[in-house]
Amino acid sequence: xxxxxxxxxxxxxxxxxxxxxxxxxxxxxxxxxxxxxxxxxxxxxxxxxxxxxxxxxxxxxxxxxxxxxxxxxxxxxxxxxxxxxxxxxxxxxxxxxxxxxxxxxxxxxxxxxxxxxxxxxxxxxxxxxxxxxxxxxxxxxxxxxxxxxxxxxxxxxxxxxxxxxxxxxxxxxxxxxxxxxxxxxxxxxxxxxxxxxxxxxxxxxxxxxxxxxxxxxxxxxxxxxxxxxxxxxxxxxxxxxxxxxxxxxxxxxxxxxxxxxxxxxxxxxxxxxxxxxxxxxxxxxxxxxxxxxxxxxxxxxxxxxxxxxxxxxxxxxxxxxxxxxxxxxxxxxxxxxxxxxxxxxxxxxxxxxxxxxxxxxxxxxxxxxxxxxxxxxxxxxxxxxxxxxxxxxxxxxxxxx
Numbered sequence: 001x002x003x004x005x006x007x008x009x010x011x012x013x014x015x016x017x018x019x020x021x022x023x024x025x026x027x028x029x030x031x032x033x034x035x036x037x038x039x040x041x042x043x044x045x046x047x048x049x050x051x052x053x054x055x056x057x058x059x060x061x062x063x064x065x066x067x068x069x070x071x072x073x074x075x076x077x078x079x080x081x082x083x084x085x086x087x088x089x090x091x092x093x094x095x096x097x098x099x100x101x102x103x104x105x106x107x108x109x110x111x112x113x114x115x116x117x118x119x120x121x122x123x124x125x126x127x128x129x130x131x132x133x134x135x136x137x138x139x140x141x142x143x144x145x146x147x148x149x150x151x152x153x154x155x156x157x158x159x160x161x162x163x164x165x166x167x168x169x170x171x172x173x174x175x176x177x178x179x180x181x182x183x184x185x186x187x188x189x190x191x192x193x194x195x196x197x198x199x200x201x202x203x204x205x206x207x208x209x210x211x212x213x214x215x216x217x218x219x220x221x222x223x224x225x226x227x228x229x230x231x232x233x234x235x236x237x238x239x240x241x242x243x244x245x246x247x248x249x250x251x252x253x254x255x256x257x258x259x260x261x262x263x264x265x266x267x268x269x270x271x272x273x274x275x276x277x278x279x280x281x282x283x284x285x286x287x288x289x290x291x292x293x294x295x296x297x298x299x300x301x302x303x304x305x306x307x308x309x310x311x312x313x314x315x316x317x318x319x320x321x322x323x324x325x326x327x328x329x330x331x332x333x334x335x336x337x338x339x340x341x342x343x344x345x346x347x348x349x350x351x352x353x354x355x356x357x358x359x360x361x362x363x364x365x366x367x368x369x370x371x372x373x374x375x376x377x378x379x380x381x382x383x384x385x386x387x388x389x390x391x392x393x394x395x396x397x398x399x400x401x
Contacts, residue, residue: 007134011127012359016343019356023344029351032388034376036355037176037326041246041300041379044293050286057278064275065266066094073285074254080291081208082222090259091232093266094276094284097251098206098240102170103132105236105255108268109168109200112137116165122153124177124361124370126204129170138167142364150180150321151328151369155189166199174207174217177360177375178328179321181211187223194234200261203237206253209244209294210301211323221257232257236265243325244294245287252276252284301325304382311389312376315396327376328357334399337372349398350391 010018016035025031065071071088078084078092086092095101110117110133119133123142133140144157153171169190173182194201203220211217220237224230240253255265269275276284287293309320309327318329331342339356346352357373378385 002135004135004137008131009127012355015359016353016355019340019344020347020353023348025347025351026349027351029391031351031353032380032384032391033353034355034378034380034385034388035353037377037379039243039246039248039325039379040381041297043246044287044290046286046290046293047245047247047250047283050283051279054279054282057282060278062275062278062281064270066276067278067281070094070276070281070285071254073288074256077288078221078256081216082219082225084221084225086221086256087259091262092254092256093262093269094252094254094281095238095269096253096274096276097242097248098204098238098253099128100251100274101238101253101255102126102128102202102204103135104268104272104274105202105238105265106132106136106138106168107272108265109202109261110136110138111167114165114167117167118162118165120158120162120166120169120199122170122172122175123364124151124357125170126172126176127360130362133168140362141166142362144365145369147369151175151178152180152182152186155186155193157365163193163197163199166197169194169199169201170204171201171220172204173220174205174211174321174323176204176207176324177326177357177370179207179324179326181217181322182220182223184218184223184226187218187220188227191224191227191229191235198234200234200236203235205237206240206243207324208239210298210325212302212305212320213322217323231259234258234261236261241284241287244297246297247283247287250280250283250287252280252287300382301378304378304385307382308378308385308389311386311393315393315400325378327378328373329376330373332396332400335372339370339372339374342374346392346395350395352388352391352395354392 075088117138144154145151236257242248354374357370361370
């Protein structure tokens with residue numbers, strides 16, 4: 001067996017399953033899960049119709065590079081969303097969801113023969129970053145985060161010796177689990193560091209279309225263009241239809257950016273077996289070409305966050321995020337910082353599942369930044385999310401009083 005597999009840690013939801021294995025939920029309450037970030041809004045009819053209309057594509061082997069019309073559709077979306085002009089032939093590549101692409105990009109970029117090969121990750125973070133780095137033969141380094149700035153990464157806290165060995169930097173904006181959006185100033189700093197040390201930046205932007213402010217979140221490619229970096233040197237942005245269009249089962253997204261990185265990434269993918277089905281390509285074009293369902297989807301999230309956030313804010317340290325569909329909350333002092341115990345007791349007494357924040361982070365610089373926090377995914381219908389929030393309020397009040 002590949003010895004690098006022993007470096008992997010259990011996935012957060014496997015840890016959650018083990019945490020709850022001996023818990024008997026209170027049968028007086030119907031089960032509500034805020035644990036997994038799996039979109040549950042209705043899949044748009046236009047996507048279903050496109051799938052059905054193109055089933056003949058099942059009889060064909062797809063090309064890894066994707067159909068020209070699909071890549072053009074993706075380029076058109078980047079133009080509408082960010083005002084960018086990318087070459088569909090050299091700067092865009094369809095992928096089977098951002099998760100798959102995040103992993104495979106690391107296998108393309110990392111040179112494990114270089115001593116000290118390092119991948120920098122935010123903390124808290126999406127665990128695929130760590131697994132991709134370790135299986136590529138690199139070591140991980142977790143950036144300190146600042147709770148006072150919604151757990152924004154403290155780039156100044158990364159030692160120069162770490163930057164010097166860094167080959168890949170993962171960023172997530174809007175962030176999972178915090179919902180924080182990176183500023184243009186942060187991007188400018190990262191581009192300067194990338195120019196100095198030569199590392200690649202992978203910008204995970206799968207939550208970019210779910211936001212609560214009037215202004216849409218800044219994207220990595222957009223930031224680069226605003227700073228005059230029109231070649232997108234050492235920058236790859238990754239996005240997906242899963243959250244935007246409520247099609248997590250479609251496994252469809254794309255990467256875009258530096259053509260000098262896209263070319264070897266395509267070579268890797270031709271061996272990796274990552275070609276997108278022609279049927280999925282047709283459905284993806286339908287989704288990327290339509291914004292009305294995205295606007296309606298965003299409105300649903302805004303409605304539920306507007307109702308749920310004030311309820312929870314009365315008993316917890318929690319606030320409306322910049323974007324995404326998670327609430328990242330600090331548990332009350334009465335629980336003594338034990339987010340796993342909070343999760344266990346909440347399930348046992350009120351039949352609500354939440355994910356311990358410590359499962360989404362690693363101990364680094366002497367502490368785990370997720371400890372004492374929970375992540376709540378507001379993916380269910382509004383009434384169910386409100387019901388869950390009301391139960392959490394009752395749960396906390398029963399402990400505090």
